[in-house]
Amino acid sequence: MIIGRRKLIAGLGAGIALGGCQKILETEPADGLASSLDLFTRDAQRLVTDRNALAREYAPEERSPDFRANGSRTVDTPEYRRHLANGFADWRLTVGGMVARPLSLSIADLQQMPARTQITRHDCVEGWSAIGQWTGTPLSHLLRLARISDRARYVLFRCADSFGDTPYYESIDMIEAMHPQTIMAWRMNGQPLPERHGAPLRLRVERQLGYKHAKYVTGIEVIEDFRTIAGGKGGFWEDRAGYQWWAGI
Amino acid sequence: MRRHRVSTRAWHWLNVVAVFTLLMSGMTIFNAHPRLYWGQYGANPDQPWLHIYATRGGEGVLRVGSVEVETTGVLGVWEKDGRTQTRAFPHWMTLPSHYSLSSGRKYHFLGAWLLVIAGVLYLLWSLANRHVWRDLLPSRKEIAPRHLWHDIKDHARLRLPRGEAAARYNPLQKLAYLSVLFVILPVIVLTGLGMSPMMNASWGWILDLFGGRQSARSVHFIAAFLLVAFIVLHLLMVVIAGPVNEIRSMITGRFRLPPEKGDTP
Known part of the structure; x- marks a missing residue:
């Protein structure tokens, strides 16, 4: 019975965490950070690749x-x-x-x-x-x-x-x-x-x-x-x- | 007693954020094309080995190889605010909760950078402070078949180590952590990079390693599924071993040893 209750609490916790995750990432700062990563990713890719490398x-x-x-x-x-x-x-x-x-x-x-x-x-x-x-x-x-x-x-x-x-x-x-x-x-x-x-x-x-x-x-x-x-x-x-x-x- | 170094605890919680962001936004991206293929190419005219779809009759179906499972309500066909939707993964599993491929990708790359930067730092740190050798690599005795079998039986009976032994990782636990750290996570990162056309041009060996971009995409999905299986087992073990004590030890580093059988607590 104890495990049952603990599982229930853990389940509820996970549910709240999932919903919270969706909410947090939809806010301005998180969204802005994610957007600026676009060019960071480009620069990182260019750093580790040859700019003239041919596609297969x-x-x-x-x-x-x-x-x-x-x-x-x-x-x-x-x-x-x-x-x-x-x-x-x-x-x-x-x-x-x-x-x-x-x-x-x-x-x-x-x-x-x-x-x-x-x-x-x-x-x-x-x-x-x-x-x-x-x-x-x-x-x-x-x-x-x-x-x-x-x-x-x-x-x-x-x-x-x-x-x-x-x-x-x-x-x-x-x-x-x-x-x-x-x-x-x-x-x-x-x-x-x-x-x-x-x-x-x-x-x-x-x-x-x-x-x-x-x-x-x-x-x-x-x-x-x-x-x-x-x-x-x-x-x-x-x-x-x-x-x-x-x-x- | 003290258990879990600051580096382990910080990495653990960063990973909670990164991995859930990645899994949920990954499902948004999958929803854009809910089919998986083997080989170099694969699109609607080709034969997928996995397909989540809605039938004309309004049933959700998951097909893996030649096995079809009806999944109405969860996969393929589900309801949001009383309206029927026909995407593969339901809104409560995806990030964002509405379908947006561009947002899903944005969050996925944010999570990916977090996972990779924190992961590389943790790995270097754990090699430098010998965490990997001291706590994670099993001894020869521990991976002897008889010893492992004993550990499997103990897990099956939910008979967990008590006293001093509970402070250390047990053999199955070590193997689970090692396979996540050195197999599943590297495979996820490599197959992720293997889907990037820019990386493909310079790092063609990733394509050769996995047998093509669509194979890399399939392996990426399978590895993510294994990671979910690990997380489910991991949470189950935390609950069985005593969630308050276990979670406290991962936050503050303080762990109360479970008393030996027969001792009065």
Whole structure:
């Protein structure tokens, strides 16, 4: 009987502790501390890793049989339907912002440039992974061509897709932008990039989680600061749902 | 008498905070994709070995391999404030109590930093002051099969050491603490890092060690489950051994020896 009562007390104690834990962490100071850890984690990761280390590349037979598409699977505008119908012949990618030579390129222009093909793993923030082959133009090539300013700190991607009225966008820092596996991909698994995976052009930034890999990209902007853009957090999901800007973990 | 050094006591309570934060926020993160896979990849079109879901008929189901268990009310389908929800783990187990992947991740990394920093400091300190050798490593005699079997029988009969012997860890207790300290916690930290795409690029050996990112995710979950099993057993033993005395010794370091059989207290 004594044990029964003690167990009951212990059980009640555990219940209160669990509820208390939920309450404490939802307060301002605890929440603020947790948020500032984002960049601490980035700095710690950069400290113990090689900034040019390549994401693992896989063999063709290690690819996912069916690569899950997530986020926007299309762009729901008549304009995008037209682009889709004529094979994206008139699609333009602009490169602007803090550059000496702004660019406006067609998909054909991009395909004339040096290209990189890689079979990599896509890791969604939700926890799932899929492996696929991507071919595209190295972002570093485009940034060198546009002659970016020394003050440039981030590269921001403007997208054609939107959630409601809010357009998708994302940003990465210069280290990830200049990484050799960071490409503007226009082919997937040997085919032109499919609609549901961001046709005609998407970002692959292989050491970051899936929401960084902007689809349906129309513009690349080289910037010093993203705090004045859109919701100020550097990306659509960062603004909308508080996702961490640093998506290396 | 005195039992538990300040370092052990401080680490214990820091861990209570860190581990509960990690377990509960981990369940929020799991709820974002309540399936586990083996191998390098794994997503909705692939076959998970563990899946928590809701059927069309509104039943909660936990499937492990080919075994399906109905879990309505606890897993997959449950109620919050009179409304039916279809997430894997129920609100009272998760942090935050509503579904928010970004908040769950934020708290998880906060808990992870706490666990790792405190854990490394404790480990270095315990190696330096020889706590590991003096109190935790069992002697050759203690891990002799006959001795261990005797200890297992004593535990099964809830016959715990009394007198001087109660001040030291018993062999099963030593093995339990050692496996948490040197197996479960390191595996949890490594598999956690093994899910980070940034770490994967530089520390690819973690992927090779566990057989891929989705395997690392599965092992992370299994290790967390083992940690919960340890905590349940640990609390049970505290209750059986005398919760007031045991908890006081972990807070203040003062421990009253349980009297030998036949002694008058």
